Amino acid sequence: MECEIKDFFANPENFYGKEVTISGWIRTVRDSKTFGFLEINDGSFFKNVQVVFDDKLENFEKICKLTIASTVSVTGDFVKTENAKQAFEIHANKVEILGEADSDYPLQKKRHSFEYLRTIAHLRPRTNTFSAIFRIRSVAAFAIHEYFQNNGYVYVHTPIITCADCEGSAEMFKLTTMNLREPLPVDEEGKTDFSQDLFGKETYITGSGQLHGETFAAAFRKIYTFGPTLRSENSNTKTHANEFWMIEPEISFCDLEQLMDIEEDCLKYIVQKVMERCPEEIDFCDQFIEKGLKEKLNKLLNSSFVRIDHKEAIDILKKADRTWEFEPEYGEDLAKEHEKYITEYFNGPVFVKNWPKDIKSYYMKLNPDGKTVAAVDLEVPGAGEIMGGSQREDDLEKLQKVMKERGMKEDQIYWYMDLRRYGTNVHAGFGLGFERLLMYLTGMENIRDVIPYPRTPNNCDF
Amino acid sequence: MECEIKDFFANPENFYGKEVTISGWIRTVRDSKTFGFLEINDGSFFKNVQVVFDDKLENFEKICKLTIASTVSVTGDFVKTENAKQAFEIHANKVEILGEADSDYPLQKKRHSFEYLRTIAHLRPRTNTFSAIFRIRSVAAFAIHEYFQNNGYVYVHTPIITCADCEGSAEMFKLTTMNLREPLPVDEEGKTDFSQDLFGKETYITGSGQLHGETFAAAFRKIYTFGPTLRSENSNTKTHANEFWMIEPEISFCDLEQLMDIEEDCLKYIVQKVMERCPEEIDFCDQFIEKGLKEKLNKLLNSSFVRIDHKEAIDILKKADRTWEFEPEYGEDLAKEHEKYITEYFNGPVFVKNWPKDIKSYYMKLNPDGKTVAAVDLEVPGAGEIMGGSQREDDLEKLQKVMKERGMKEDQIYWYMDLRRYGTNVHAGFGLGFERLLMYLTGMENIRDVIPYPRTPNNCDF
Numbered sequence: 031m032e033c034e035i036k037d038f039f040a041n042p043e044n045f046y047g048k049e050v051t052i053s054g055w056i057r058t059v060r061d062s063k064t065f066g067f068l069e070i071n072d073g074s075f076f077k078n079v080q081v082v083f084d085d086k087l088e089n090f091e092k093i094c095k096l097t098i099a100s101t102v103s104v105t106g107d108f109v110k111t112e113n114a115k116q117a118f119e120i121h122a123n124k125v126e127i128l129g130e131a132d133s134d135y136p137l138q139k140k141r142h143s144f145e146y147l148r149t150i151a152h153l154r155p156r157t158n159t160f161s162a163i164f165r166i167r168s169v170a171a172f173a174i175h176e177y178f179q180n181n182g183y184v185y186v187h188t189p190i191i192t193c194a195d196c197e198g199s200a201e202m203f204k205l206t207t208m209n210l211r212e213p214l215p216v217d218e219e220g221k222t223d224f225s226q227d228l229f230g231k232e233t234y235i236t237g238s239g240q241l242h243g244e245t246f247a248a249a250f251r252k253i254y255t256f257g258p259t260l261r262s263e264n265s266n267t268k269t270h271a272n273e274f275w276m277i278e279p280e281i282s283f284c285d286l287e288q289l290m291d292i293e294e295d296c297l298k299y300i301v302q303k304v305m306e307r308c309p310e311e312i313d314f315c316d317q318f319i320e321k322g323l324k325e326k327l328n329k330l331l332n333s334s335f336v337r338i339d340h341k342e343a344i345d346i347l348k349k350a351d352r353t354w355e356f357e358p359e360y361g362e363d364l365a366k367e368h369e370k371y372i373t374e375y376f377n378g379p380v381f382v383k384n385w386p387k388d389i390k391s392y393y394m395k396l397n398p399d400g401k402t403v404a405a406v407d408l409e410v411p412g413a414g415e416i417m418g419g420s421q422r423e424d425d426l427e428k429l430q431k432v433m434k435e436r437g438m439k440e441d442q443i444y445w446y447m448d449l450r451r452y453g454t455n456v457h458a459g460f461g462l463g464f465e466r467l468l469m470y471l472t473g474m475e476n477i478r479d480v481i482p483y484p485r486t487p488n489n490c491d492f
Numbered sequence: 493m494e495c496e497i498k499d500f501f502a503n504p505e506n507f508y509g510k511e512v513t514i515s516g517w518i519r520t521v522r523d524s525k526t527f528g529f530l531e532i533n534d535g536s537f538f539k540n541v542q543v544v545f546d547d548k549l550e551n552f553e554k555i556c557k558l559t560i561a562s563t564v565s566v567t568g569d570f571v572k573t574e575n576a577k578q579a580f581e582i583h584a585n586k587v588e589i590l591g592e593a594d595s596d597y598p599l600q601k602k603r604h605s606f607e608y609l610r611t612i613a614h615l616r617p618r619t620n621t622f623s624a625i626f627r628i629r630s631v632a633a634f635a636i637h638e639y640f641q642n643n644g645y646v647y648v649h650t651p652i653i654t655c656a657d658c659e660g661s662a663e664m665f666k667l668t669t670m671n672l673r674e675p676l677p678v679d680e681e682g683k684t685d686f687s688q689d690l691f692g693k694e695t696y697i698t699g700s701g702q703l704h705g706e707t708f709a710a711a712f713r714k715i716y717t718f719g720p721t722l723r724s725e726n727s728n729t730k731t732h733a734n735e736f737w738m739i740e741p742e743i744s745f746c747d748l749e750q751l752m753d754i755e756e757d758c759l760k761y762i763v764q765k766v767m768e769r770c771p772e773e774i775d776f777c778d779q780f781i782e783k784g785l786k787e788k789l790n791k792l793l794n795s796s797f798v799r800i801d802h803k804e805a806i807d808i809l810k811k812a813d814r815t816w817e818f819e820p821e822y823g824e825d826l827a828k829e830h831e832k833y834i835t836e837y838f839n840g841p842v843f844v845k846n847w848p849k850d851i852k853s854y855y856m857k858l859n860p861d862g863k864t865v866a867a868v869d870l871e872v873p874g875a876g877e878i879m880g881g882s883q884r885e886d887d888l889e890k891l892q893k894v895m896k897e898r899g900m901k902e903d904q905i906y907w908y909m910d911l912r913r914y915g916t917n918v919h920a921g922f923g924l925g926f927e928r929l930l931m932y933l934t935g936m937e938n939i940r941d942v943i944p945y946p947r948t949p950n951n952c953d954f
Binding site for chain 1: 496498515516517534535536561562563565590591593594597613614615617618622623626627629630631633634637641644646647648649650651652653654655656665666667668669670672673674675676683684686690691692693694695697704707708709710711712713714719720722724726734735737744745886907908910911913914915916917918943944945947949950951952953954
């Protein structure tokens with residue numbers, strides 16, 4: 031019976047006394063004169079299964095010399111063990127060698143630094159750490175889809191190619207089919223002739239699907255996006271990558287308070303499902319990546335998120351008996367140290383809402399005070415801002431006014447303005463950076479270690 | 493009680509005799525002197541709910557003059573109707589006008605051509621057709637995630653930015669942060685100085701995640717990707733777009749026969765779930781988009797897919813008593829007319845396998861005959877090729893040989909070659925074009941009508 035190791039761990043009693051066959055990669059080989067042990071991982075589960083083999087096998091000598099990472103197919107009896115770390119093992123009746131690995135395999139049985147493992151990104155998912163991280167990544171992604179689909183949201187694939195320069199092209203990659211190895215074609219005035227490019231004009235990769243998402247929320251009421259986002263920032267930090275994934279829900283007939291309800295519910299759902307479905311991986315992260323991870327996550331599940339105005343946050347910071355690197359100010363953004371203090375002050379996640387309008391985006395709903403916008407950032411202990419959202423300005427004239435003040439061109443996003451002309455409504459949405467969430471869920475400190483193949487300035491290997 | 497229309501349709505008995513509140517967009521307004529009807533859609537469901545209002549409401553006159561697409565909040569009694577099209581309606585006690593739409597709303601109550609609707613892509617999801625199409629798109633996407641997650645696959649986000657030019661840059665977009673409005677920077681030899689670009693070298697958008705996917709299949713056994721794919725082909729057809737979504741599963745310890753089992757199982761699962769979860773939308777498509785759609789889908793569910801060699805397919809085509817635009821040949825690809833004939837010949841889906849090696853990709857497994865590769869295309873009635881897959885060449889030397897023959901550079905994908913050095917195994921994978929699947933599921937004939945904001949040559953609007 032061809033089996034997967036995950037099924038052994040899920041229901042060992044189904045297999046006791048039976049002959050089973052598994053195929054997988056060798057993690058370790060140990061042998062005495064007449065018998066030996068193989069630790070085999072078949073990719074289906076975080077843990078390995080132990081195979082006992084002895085010199086009754088005709089290829090005993092060959093098995094003893096097997097290199098790490100070699101592939102084998104093992105047929106043997108599934109046996110209950112007593113007083114062993116694992117409740118079961120396989121007593122091999124046959125070990126078929128499928129593919130012998132070269133002996134210079136870079137992942138020998140020792141600890142490697144995360145920095146080194148980044149240089150072998152194609153092999154690192156075979157380590158315990160990255161096996162845990164990338165399985166959690168997959169399970170978290172699915173939990174996100176589940177949350178929104180179960181709650182009646184429509185998944186929208188917003189385009190990543192755009193010609194609208196409304197975000198300011200500084201942060202956007204340019205996309206072209208022109209030959210960049212040769213001088214660019216020019217028109218009669220000597221300017222680059224973009225009519226020769228595939229789309230006939232300058233083209234970018236968008237850094238957000240929000241505006242397009244809003245158009246679909248005006249049809250389906252509740253929508254979400256979940257896709258890759260490319261930003262061309264030249265910043266080399268632990269929390270920046272040029273390619274990352276983002277979730278952007280938009281909800282019609284929804285105000286800021288309702289938005290916070292959704293954000294809290296959504297985050298708790300994801301944390302809950304990852305803890306339920308990846309117990310081995312979370313245990314591993316708790317033990318080796320971030321001590322106290324499980325306690326942190328459980329605390330989040332059992333807390334009710336505090337909601338305070340930006341002004342109240344500054345009040346608290348100003349009253350704090352400590353010195354700041356950056357002095358907190360009413361009209362300004364929160365620095366990392368401020369975010370940290372606020373979550374520690376409330377000993378849990380905090381929604382900071384109603385921000386000074388000048389430091390927030392043009393599309394955010396102006397509050398009746400004329401000074402703040404209905405925006406909200408969710409700050410969580412240990413990770414800072416994890417979600418950012420707002421009510422959107424649903425009043426056409428107010429939106430036009432702020433765009434004019436900021437020197438923006440309305441005609442490039444006439445279709446976005448149309449939403450305020452045809453069926454405007456109180457609506458809101460938020461963005462969730464998937465990698466930041468993963469860092470929070472696993473305790474990993476560098477964004478490069480939660481992305482399969484990270485892209486950062488001057489680094490596009492693999 | 494604030495409600496969503498989808499809940500009325502799911503369980504009307506929960507609401508009879510109760511007062512309910514809904515918020516939504518007006519689809520139609522009709523009135524007599526003393527009463528009137530509103531058809532309201534709130535985005536949660538394909539169908540509208542009818543609201544009856546009368547002149548006891550203080551704003552009766554205003555309601556009668558409401559424009560299409562205006563937003564309202566209606567509170568009223570949920571009432572069972574007799575002999576009406578719908579089993580229920582709402583008798584309004586209050587109609588609050590939230591946002592009046594301009595009267596030049598482009599979607600008035602008449603049929604519009606798909607061509608016209610593409611010019612108002614931001615409003616077309618509010619029509620019945622595109623409401624159906626894009627909800628099916630969302631439900632199908634989730635069914636795909638469900639299928640793979642339930643079967644133990646790990647979802648991998650492969651990078652879309654790449655520096656490896658292994659696919660041939662002709663089909664790949666170039667990505668840059670250099671200023672394209674000015675002459676490009678050059679080095680001492682007068683060549684473009686890519687060291688000034690963000691990644692320090694020429695960068696592309698990859699057209700497939702397969703190679704990276706294989707590296708993760710060598711760790712997690714079964715993986716899948718699902719993300720946007722950009723290809724820069726300059727082709728203006730009904731089935732080509734420059735941005736589309738693709739699913740690429742890779743499975744270790746899996747041969748061609750097992751791959752076909754998975755493909756068949758996967759496709760049936762998606763079709764089944766879409767039919768179960770979008771009955772109204774599929775009914776609509778069956779009635780207005782493709783007559784016989786439901787019969788076609790049901791037939792697929794109940795059929796066992798035929799499996800024939802490419803050579804057998806050509807035998808059948810050559811024996812056919814008809815003339816061809818393109819004569820079928822043993823060493824060549826199948827034309828659209830051939831695909832159509834084969835699916836009609838077998839009256840159902842057909843796997844065509846073991847293709848001539850010269851017309852297939854370098855990474856496909858060479859068969860023992862030395863002439864064919866273990867590749868398989870799934871042809872379905874009405875849509876032609878919908879999935880393409882293969883066993884991958886797991887023998888390092890054979891892979892090196894074919895790459896050399898094709899003039900490919902090994903060093904750019906040394907990490908891909910490493911998979912054959914460290915733990916090679918019989919493995920396979922396939923690609924599923926999401927839009928082609930959607931065209932099959934809905935009957936839509938133009939790829940531009942199953943993508944929220946399609947990007948095609950010279951068209952990057954919105």
